[in-house]
Amino acid sequence: MDIPPFELERWLDEYEPDADLMLAESGVRSLPADRFDLDVGELGYVIPTDGEPAFRAEIAERYGRDAEEVVLTCGTQEADFLAFMSLLDEGDHSVVVSPTYQSLASVPESIGEVSRVRTEPPEWELSVDAVAEAMRPDTRLVVLTNPSNPTGKYLGPETMRALYDLVEEQDAYLLVDEVYRMLADDPHPPAAALGPRAISAAGVSKSYGLAGARLGWIVADPEVADAVRKWKDYTTISPPLVGAHVARQALGDQEADILEANRAHARANRDRVADFVDRHGLEWFEPTGVNGFVTVPDGFENGKEFCRSLFEAESVVLAPGEVFGYPDRFRIGFGLHTEELEEGLERIARHIENGR
Numbered sequence: 401m402d403i404p405p406f407e408l409e410r411w412l413d414e415y416e417p418d419a420d421l422m423l424a425e426s427g428v429r430s431l432p433a434d435r436f437d438l439d440v441g442e443l444g445y446v447i448p449t450d451g452e453p454a455f456r457a458e459i460a461e462r463y464g465r466d467a468e469e470v471v472l473t474c475g476t477q478e479a480d481f482l483a484f485m486s487l488l489d490e491g492d493h494s495v496v497v498s499p500t501y502q503s504l505a506s507v508p509e510s511i512g513e514v515s516r517v518r519t520e521p522p523e524w525e526l527s528v529d530a531v532a533e534a535m536r537p538d539t540r541l542v543v544l545t546n547p548s549n550p551t552g553k554y555l556g557p558e559t560m561r562a563l564y565d566l567v568e569e570q571d572a573y574l575l576v577d578e579v580y581r582m583l584a585d586d587p588h589p590p591a592a593a594l595g596p597r598a599i600s601a602a603g604v605s606k607s608y609g610l611a612g613a614r615l616g617w618i619v620a621d622p623e624v625a626d627a628v629r630k631w632k633d634y635t636t637i638s639p640p641l642v643g644a645h646v647a648r649q650a651l652g653d654q655e656a657d658i659l660e661a662n663r664a665h666a667r668a669n670r671d672r673v674a675d676f677v678d679r680h681g682l683e684w685f686e687p688t689g690v691n692g693f694v695t696v697p698d699g700f701e702n703g704k705e706f707c708r709s710l711f712e713a714e715s716v717v718l719a720p721g722e723v724f725g726y727p728d729r730f731r732i733g734f735g736l737h738t739e740e741l742e743e744g745l746e747r748i749a750r751h752i753e754n755g756r
Contacts, residue, residue, distance in 0.1 A: 403510040406502055407723040411707075420715035421744040426549060426691050428583070428609040428662045428735040435654070436646045446472070449638035450629050451617070455648050463592040463600060463619045471628045472639040476579045476616040477503060479601035479628075482635065483575050483618055484508050486627035488540055495534045497526055497544035499551060499693070499724040504543050504577060512540075516725075521693075524553040524685050528562040535570060542567050545577040546591070547584065550724050550731040552687015557588050564594040573624070574598045579616075580689035582607035582659055583666055592619040599624065604647045606690070606735075608658055613643035613650075662735075666690050669734040669741055676745045680752055690735030693721070695728060699755040702727040709755070714747035 416422055446452060451472030460470045473479040484507045488494065492512035496505045497519065508514050515534040519526050531542060542563060547554040560576075567574045576591035579602050592600035603616030618628055650658055666689070673692055677684050683695045700706035703720030707730055710716050721729030734741055 401510040404506055406506070408502060408719055411719065411723060412717070415711050415717045418715075419711060419717045421740055421747065422717050423732050423734075423736070423741070423744045423748075424717045424719040425733040425736055426731075427606040427611050427733070428665065428690055429737045430611060431609040431650075431658070433646075436649050438642060438646070440641050440645045443641060446638040446641050446644055450632065451639055451644065455644065456617075458648070458651065459617055460619065463590050465592060465619055466622075468622055469592075469619055469625050471618050471620075471625055471632065472644060473603075473616045473618060473632065474636045474639060474643075475605060475614045476577060476601050476603040478632075478636060479603065479616045479618040480504060480575070480577055481507055482628045482631045483599055483601065483620070483624070484511065484541075485631045486624055487573060487575075488512055491538070492540040493536050493538045494541040494543055495531055495539060497531070497542075499548070499721075499726055500543075500545050501549050501577065502723065504545065508541065508543065518725075519548075519551070519553070522683065522685060524548065524551045526553075526555055526559060528559060528566065531563060532566055535566065535572070537570075539570060539572050541573050541575055543575045543577075545580075547578075547580040547688040549577075549580065549689070550691050550719070550721075550729075551685055551693045552580075552689045552691055553685060554584060554588070554688040560588070560591060560594060564591075564598055568595065568597045572597070576600055578602045579606045580691075583663060583690065584688050585663055585667075590619070596621040604643075604650055607662065608647075608650050609662060609735075610643075610646060610650055613646045614640050615643040615647040665738075666735060669736075669738060672738070672741060672745065673732060673734045676749065680749065690733055692732050692734065693724075693726070693729050694732055696721070696730060697752045697755065699752075703730045706730060706755075710748060710751050713754070714751050716744050716747050716751075718748075
């Protein structure tokens with residue numbers, strides 16, 4: 401595999417450690433550990449290594465699938481990676497909807513060939529016809545995030561069904577990273593509920609405020625799930641014991657309270673960013689989730705110049721649009737604590753005014 405540097409992670413590694421405020425964070429503010437029982441007894445492996453069967457069955461029920469079709473992973477990133485390694489052989493073709501999280505294009509591109517279907521502002525609508533035109537006889541996968549990272553566009557059930565029909569007709573698969581899905585006020589059915597050719601990857605990092613738990617999962621038909629298990633033996637072997645213990649509590653009796661609070665928090669902070677965008681003559685698509693993809697203010701050449709100069713002047717970190725392939729944009733995360741967001745927006749406003 402010849403894989404490029406992960407541009408977003410390299411950007412954050414350079415700027416985040418010395419910043420006052422981190423507005424490139426893409427999840428909801430983290431929950432305190434003391435709301436959960438952390439006693440797992442001995443700190444050994446999770447046995448079996450694809451996750452405790454009863455917990456897998458609980459997750460499977462959410463998708464209308466069986467426990468054997470669920471594999472617990474170390475975060476959603478590993479779920480995506482294992483899906484690519486399990487499904488793609490050298491030279492296989494994938495169609496990736498962009499903009500998207502870099503790994504969802506870079507990993508399949510390191511194995512085979514990728515055609516990107518770009519969505520465009522202001523609505524970031526996905527043309528199913530464009531996906532169909534991009535597909536080839538050797539297309540193995542169609543890949544997207546839903547809701548989108550970075551735009552926050554949430555594709556509805558009709559679009560997802562049309563995409564599923566495309567892949568089913570060609571014996572390909574639809575892989576959907578749905579890590580932000582549960583932040584929607586009324587979440588649509590997950591991709592894996594569409595049928596055996598659809599794969600859902602998700603976890604507790606973003607919607608539940610539990611990034612440190614590092615607990616994700618993949619839901620796929622038994623053949624794909626078995627292939628994922630084989631690859632996982634060469635990566636992390638088992639999911640994190642403490643993370644799985646915490647995640648099961650978050651997805652159990654605490655889920656309703658966690659999601660109600662996180663959705664309300666996201667809505668309130670989204671309104672604050674919307675006001676900021678309007679005041680400064682910027683543009684964005686009002687998102688589902690906690691990420692906004694905003695136009696670069698006048699007076700700045702591109703996303704990297706704006707974000708770099710903002711860090712130097714105000715010690716605030718944003719994610720430049722270049723890391724998603726759109727240099728006229730930047731990504732702002734608004735899931736952090738409200739007082740931090742408000743302080744960050746004040747500093748960004750000052751920088752915009754000074755730059756004009």
